[in-house]
Amino acid sequence: MRSALTFLTAFGALAGAALVGAAPAGAVQSSTRLAPGVTYRQFDIQGAKGPTHAHVVTVDLRNHHVRLGLLYPGAVAARAPVSQLADTQGALAGVNGDFFNITETQHPGVEATGSTDGPAVAHGHVLKAAVPDGQRFGPALPPGTSTRDVLGVGTDHRARLDNMTLSGSIRTPAGRLPLRGFNQYALPEGAIGAFTSDWGSVSRVRATCGTDSDRAAPCSTDTYEVTVRGGRVVAASDSPGTGAIAKGTTVLVGREAGAQRLRKFFKGEPVKVTHGLVAAHSRIPYSFALGGYPVLKGGKPLGGLDDATAAVRTAVGIADGGRRVFLLALDGAPEYRKGLTIAEVAAAMRSLGSVDAFSLDGGGSTTLVARAPGASSVTVRNHPSGDAERPVPNGIGVFSGS
Structure with missing residues (x-):
């Protein structure tokens, strides 16, 4: 060159x-x-x-x-x-x-979400976290970079590069589970992810397809979904659903080990879901960021x-x-x-x-x-x-x- x-x-x-x-x-x-x-x-x-x-x-x-x-x-x-x-x-x-999930030809019958690979923040509000590196739709990443890399502007009115990691948990009377996905089109293997009204109405099935190293791998056959509203479980399903999620409602989607843990939840059980993005290089809150x-x-x-x-x-x-x-x-x-x-x-x-x-x-x-x-x-x-x-x-x- x-x-x-x-x-x-x-x-x-x-x-x-x-x-x-x-x-x-x-x-x-x-x-x-x-x-x-x-x-x-x-x-x-x-x-x-x-x-x-x-x-x-x-x-x-x-x-x-x-x-x-x-x-x-x-x-x-x-x-x-x-x-x-x-x-x-x-x-x-x-x-x-950001790069995004534009097609799902490798998963026949699965709807492409149109969702981005990386994190997103708008007006200081966290919209989504990053998919696993092996699941990203974009071209191969340069050495030392990841789907968690972002460009953003802090509340100090300065632009900077950073790296943002999901931090969250699911608390029940039986204990605490890690939250490993948030409004993202692909979940890590064995994980539980949360979807809110910010996600939209597109099917959540794609979140359980592929593996951490192969986005074209088949969709998981071991999935479970739990709906939480008002801090309590109100519904459950053996497969991820579709349709808009009401404000104040969180849908938990699990695959493999995550699905097995969600199956232990029961209707009426109190559940508290917390989530956020942690920046690696700045303590200044971000007003906006994207991957x-x-x-x-x-x-x-x-x-x-x-x-x-x-x-x-x-x-x-x-x-x-x-x-x-x-x-x-x-x-x-x-x-x-x-x-x-x-x-x-x-x-x-x-x-x-x-x-x-x-x-x-x-x-x-x-x-x-x-x-x-x-x-x-x-x-x-x-x-x-x-x-x-x-x-x-x-x-x-x-x-x-x-």
């Missing part, structure tokens, strides 16, 4: 846009201000496989009228186009988010990044101690569709000024939207490689206002 990417002269400049800011790698850049603290720009990049085109939204979090937040359709197991998510939530700009995987830390690319497979990509960069964020999406138009390798993405983010960078879902999911000054809705700025927006389960939104 080339030691550095070549950024070519800015292409497709916005009409009337002023030339502002420092251009990466000496490129001439065209940029337009979407709002105070938020700019949009686009430029060509020459990768090893050919030219590609980048769209970047730069966010200055030192401006306290600007914030980042999770875009999602109101349920973990649901999807919508990025433009719809942004307009519904009033975002100024946004990109697609993916790091490609750049401390200004250095991670070891073992793929330098052979090029594709259309989405990534996020962090600079200035978490006060500046770059949202990058490559263009999926036919002339640019070869894209970049992950190693090239790390180099591109570093050229933009990022100290840390994080890869999000790419390919047909890659989408960047932005609302022009005075416009009532966002427009898609890149060309999705599938020639139309792909519905996705979450993304990063840029919000501006008091």
Whole structure:
């Protein structure tokens, strides 16, 4: 791979846009201000496989009228186009988010959940935890990374990379059981997971399919489900169910050893379920977080990044101690569709000024939207490689206002 990417002269400049800011790698850049603290720009990049085109939204979090937040359709197991998510939530700009469970061809008859691989936090509220590494839908992870890796913004208004692990328990008069899953499409073998109203109405069967090392392994034949409402068991079933879960209700799903433990529960038994995400590197609570995987830390690319497979990509960069964020999406138009390798993405983010960078879902999911000054809705700025927006389960939104 080339030691550095070549950024070519800015292409497709916005009409009337002023030339502002420092251009990466000496490129001439065209940029337009979407709002105070938020700019949009686009430029060509020459990768090893050919030219590609980048769209970047730069966010200055030192401006306290600007914030980042999770875009999602109101349920973990649901999807919508990025433009719809942004307009519904009033975002100024946004990109697609985490890798997700898009198909279940290896499990005939099992519904794909549309749920993401990694953790998710919205407005400080924990939506879900991470699936086991061996169950993730996305490409192979770089060495030293996991499905628990997140990019988030703390209540201190700073962006950072972190790792978030589920912490929870199920308490009954007979003792305490560990909670090993929360609103996630795959549970560890022998585990019990909890599902709440945040999950949505999609079937919970997928949570009992695959193994910790093989997502294509058959679904478990030893499952059990218990419904808890008002702190007591109100129903039970031999198989995971479907349909919306009422607020204040928790559905416990067990497989193998977890199912055997749930079978000992009885109707009316008092049960208390607790859950949360514990951050490995920060004591600052997160206002929002989502999964993916790091490609750049401390200004250095991670070891073992793929330098052979090029594709259309989405990534996020962090600079200035978490006060500046770059949202990058490559263009999926036919002339640019070869894209970049992950190693090239790390180099591109570093050229933009990022100290840390994080890869999000790419390919047909890659989408960047932005609302022009005075416009009532966002427009898609890149060309999705599938020639139309792909519905996705979450993304990063840029919000501006008091």
